[in-house]
Amino acid sequence: MDFPEFSSGIEDKEAVVQSLFWVGGALCLVATILPLVLLFRPSRLLRQAALWVLLAGTGAISAAAILVISRSLDLHLTLLSITPQLALSFRLDKLSCFFVVIIGAVSFCAVIYSMTYIAHYKSERSKQFLASGLAFFILAMLLVVASSTTFGFLFFWELMSLSSFFLVMFDLDKPETQKAGIFYFSMTQMGTIFLLASFLLLYRFTGSFDISAASNIPQWGKGLVFVSLFIGFGTKAGIIPFHKWLPYAHSASPSNVSALMSGVMLKVPIYGLVRFIIDVFRPDLWWGIVLLFFGSITALLGIIYAFKEHDLKKMLAYCSIENLGVIVVGLGLYVIFDFYGLRVQADLCIYGALFHTLNHALFKSSLFMTAGSVVQATGTRDIEQMGGLIKRMPGTGAIFLVGACAIAALPPLNGFASEIMIFQAYLTSFSLGRPILEILLMAGLAALALTSTLAAACFAKAFGIIFLARPRSGAASAAKEAPFAQLLAPGILAALCVGFGVFSYQLISNVKSGMPLPDMLPIGIIVLVLTGVTFLLLLLTRSPVRKTETWGCGIPSQTGKMEYSGDGFSEPIVTVFKPVFRTRKLSTREFYDKYNSIPKSSSGEIGTLKFFEERLYVPIARFFMKIAGAVSNLHNVDMDALILYSFIAVVLVILGVGWWL
C-alpha cells in the first residue's frame, strides 16, 4: 500500500511501532491481573474495566502490526535474555504481523462479545477467572506469532495451550467438559512433544535457536524435522488423523472461547508451518505431496463428518477442520508449484492460503459468536430443538446468514475469493510436465470441488433448520434477541467478510499485482442493481399480498413436528457417503452360571463407528497405559530395590564417563 512518506524517516515509525507493541502487551497483562484482584469480593466493575483494558491492548498491538505491514518494516525486539542463546525476542515483519492483525482483530471483537456474554454465567468468581483467562490466552497467542526464536515460540505456545485448557475446562461440573478438557490437553501435549523434538533437532543441526534460514542440514535431517513439525502443528490445527480433540473442545467451552479457539488459535500452527516452509527451509517435493494429501483428506472427511452432527458447535468445529484442510492444501500446492518454478501458480496458492486463513478467522468467529447467542437464548446446543429463530432473533439470524454464505464459498463474499485463488492455480497448472503428478493434482481438485459444495449444503441445513420455519420446542419459541454487544461483534466481522470479498481483487492487487483473478466489485454492483431493478419492476405490477398458513394437506393446526428435521435434511448425503459412517453394533450379555444358560441382563447398541477414536487413538492409548503400568510397577517396591536402582544408575554413569570422555 502506498502511504505518503513522512519526513521524519523510518526510525520514527519503528519507535512508534515498538512503543505500541510494548504498551499493548502491558495492557493485556494488566487485564489478566485486574479481575483477580480482590478475588474474595468479585467485582463486576473490575471485570468490565479489565475487558476494556484488554480491548485497548489488542487494539494497540493490532495498530502496531498494521503499521508494520503498511510500511513493510522488519523489527527485532527483545523482552528477556537469559543467555544469548535463550532469549525471548520478537520479530515483527510482514508475515508475523499479518497473523498478529488476524489475532488482534478477531480478539478485539471477541472481547466486545464477552462483555455481555460472560454476564450470564452463575458464579461470580468463575466470571472473573474467565475474563482473566481470556486476556492471558490472547496475550500468549499474540506473543507466539511474534516470536523470533524457537525457544520463545515454544514458551508462549505452552502458555497458550495451558490457558486454553483452563478456558475449555470452564464448566467443570459437566462430565463431558472434563472428558473434552483431558482429551484436549493430552493431544496438545503430544503435539508439543513433537514440536520440541523438531526444535531440538534444528538446534543440533544449525546451532542456534533462531527462526531464520537454516543451511547445512542433511537431507534426512530436513525430512525428520519436517515430519515432527507437521505432526506437532497438525495436532494443534486439527489435521486428520490428529483432529479428534477439536469437536469435543469446541463444543464444551464457552462460546467466546470457542470463537477464539476456532477463529484464532487454529491459525497459530498455520503461521508455524508457513514460517518454517518459507523462511527456514527450502522444501522438498514430497513435503508438498504430504501436505496436499493430508489437507485434501482433512477437508473432505471434515465436512462429511459435519453433516451428521446435530450439535451446533460440534458441526461448526468440523467445518473448521474442513477449512484448515483447504489451507493446508494451498500450502502443499505452493510447495509443489514452487519446486517446479511455476511462479504465478505458486503465488496464487500461497496468497490464497494466507487469504483463506484471514477469511476463515473472520467468518468462523462470527459464526461461533452468533451460535453462542443462539445457544444462550434457547438453552440447548441441539439443532433439532431450534427453529423459527429468525423472527425472534432477526439480527443474529441475518449475521449468521452472512457467515453461512461466506463459509459456503458463495460469490462475492470472501470465502469464495480465497477458494478461487486455489482453483485458479489448479486450472492453470497445465505446464508441469510430469503427468503422474498432474493426475494427482486432478484428484485433489475433484476432492476440493466436492468439499466446497458440501459445505454449502451443510450450512443451508444449519441456517434452515435453526432459523427458518417454526420452532421445534418451547425453548426455541421463547428465545429473545441477544444484547447489543453480542450483535455488534459478529456484525463487524460479517461486514468485514463482505468487504474483503467484494474488494478482494483490489486488495490482492495492492499486495501483489498481476495475479489472474476475477474482479468481484463489478459483480457485486451488478447484483445489487439487478435486485433493485427487479424489485422496482415488481412494485409496478401492484400484486396484492396475502398471508395464510402453510399448506399441510388439510391438517388444521401444524406443529413443529411437520417440518423437515436436520437429520432428514442430511439423510441423502449421509446415505451416499455411507462407507464413511460405519455403524457399529455392540451387544453384551451377562449370565448367572458358567454354562451361559440363565441370562441375567443384556444390552445392545447401534452407533456410528468413531473410526479414528476407536481404531487409532484407543489402541495407542492402551499401549501407553501398559507401558505406564509397567513403569509404575517398578516404583511400587520396597526400600532395598530402590537402593538397587540407584546402584545400577551410578555404575552406568561411571561407565559412561569412562567411555565417552
Added chain:
Amino acid sequence: MMNTGITGDLIEVLFVLILGTAAFVITQRALRSLFTLYTIQSVILAAIAVVLFAEHRTVSLLFIALLTLVIKGFVIPAFLRRTLVVLPSKRDIEFSYLTPASSILLSAVLLFIVYTSFSNVAEVLFSDRLFFLGGVIGVSLALMGMMVIFSRKKVVSKIVGYLTMENGVLLFGLFIAEMPFIIEVLIVIDLFMLIVLSTIMAFGIDSSIEAFHKKLTQLGMRFED
C-alpha cells in the same frame, strides 16, 4: 513419435468412449442394456480398427474389423437376447465385494497403475505413443471386464464381463508390436469360458456360482462347509 493428425485424435475419442461403455457395464442392472452396451463396445472396436486401417493400410485390420462387427456386433448379442427369454428375472442387482461406485473409482486407479507400470517397457512393445495408449486402454478394459466377473452374482452378467475382457485383449493385440503373445492370452481366457459354459449347461442359465457349489456339496463332491 506422436501420431498427430485427425486419425490420432479420432482414435483417442474412441478410446474414451469405449472406456465409457465399460464403466456403464459395471453399473448397469438391466440385462438387456448390458447386451446393448456390449454391441456398442464391439462397434466402437470395429471403428478403431477401420481408422487404423485408414492410417496404416494393413488389410488384416479391415478383416478384423469386419469379423468383430459381424460376430460380436450381431451374432453374439442376438444369441444372448434369445437366451434372455427363458430367464425369469431380467435384472441383476446384487454386487459382491465392490459397489458400482467403488468399482469405477478402482478402474480409474487401475488405469493409472497400468499406465505407470507399462511406461517402463513402452519402447520395446509399442511403436509409438498412440499405440502405447491403446495398449494401456486394452489392458484396462480387460481388468474392468474381470471386475464385472467377480462383482456380479448372475452368470449372464459374468458372461458379458468375460466378453468385455476379450474385447480388451483384442484391443491390446491391435496395438502391440509382437502378435504371437496374444494367442497365449486368448487360450487362458477360453478356459474361463469353459467353466462358465459348463455351469450354464449343468444348472441352467439363471443360476449363480453359489447354486453350483450347493449342488456340488449335495453331491458330496466338496468337503468344506
Added chain:
Amino acid sequence: MNWNTAVYIVMNPLFALVLSPLVLGLIKTVKARIQGRPGPPVLQQYYQLRKLFHKEIVYSEDSSFIVRLGPYLGIAFMLTASLFVPMVFIPQTGWFGNIILFFYLMITAKFFMVLGGLDAGSTFGGMGSSREMTVSSIIEPVTIMSCAALAFVLKTTSIPEMFRTLLAGSIFSYPTLILVGISLFIILIVESARVPVDNPETHLELTMIHEAMILEQSGPKLALVELASGVRQTVLMALLINVTFPWGLAGLAGCASLLLAAVTMAVKMLILAATVGLFESLLAKIRFFRLPDFFMIALFLSFITIVFELLR
C-alpha cells in the same frame, strides 16, 4: 466502461431472458409430440409468465424475509451469470468470464432457492431442498473437472477467451472437445432438472427435486423463479453450443453482424432444445440413490478426458 461493454451488459441477459421461455416451450412440445399428443402451444410459457405477473402473492405465516428476498436474489445472480457466456457477440472487456465464478454464481442462486424451500416449514419444501443440495454436491466434481478439461485444452480460464480461441481454430483442431461436450450435456441435464435426473413436469412428492423447492412461491415471485430456471438452462445450453459449435458468434459488435449472430444462436438453441426433448423422451427417471452411480460414470469420463489431454 465503453460502448462495447455497455451494449454487451444490456444485450446478453436480455437475449437469454427473451429466449428461455421459447426454449422451454419447444422442449415440452417435442416431448408431447413423441408421446403422441399435440401438447401445449410453443409460446405457452410466455402466456404463463404474463398470467403469473397478474396474480396475487401468498406468503405463509411461518416464512421470513428469505422467501420474500429469495426470488430477487435468484434472478439477479442468474442474470449476472448469464453475462459470463457470450451468446451473440464476444465483448472486449475482461470483467466477466472466469469459468469457476460462473458456476459458483449459479450455485449462489440455487442456495437462496434452497433456503426458500425450507422457509415455509412444509415437508415438501424441506425434501426438495435436501435432495437439490445432494444432487448439486455430487455433480460438482464433474463440473469442475469439465472446467479443468476446457482450461487445459484451450489454455485459458476465461469463457469469452475460450470462444475466441475456438472461433480462430478449425473444426478439427480440438476433437477432445466432443468428450467435454458430453460432460457438459450431462451437467445441463442435471442443472436444468431434466429426465433422467429429475422430472420437471411431475408434482408427486416422491419424484420431485427442483419443483418441490418452489412449491410455496406464488404470483410474480413464481414468475421470477421460473425465469431464473429458464435462464440457467439457456445459459448452459449456450455454453455447450459455443464449445462444440461456435460458428455464428460475432467477434465484433456491428449492427448487421449482431442480428445475424442472434438469429444463428436462436436457431442452434432450438435445435439443441429439440435434442434435449428427444433425449428426455428416450429415458426414464433414475431412482434417486442410483444417481451417484450415474455421476460417478460422468466423473470417470471427464477424468479420463483430462488424463488423455495430459498424456498427449
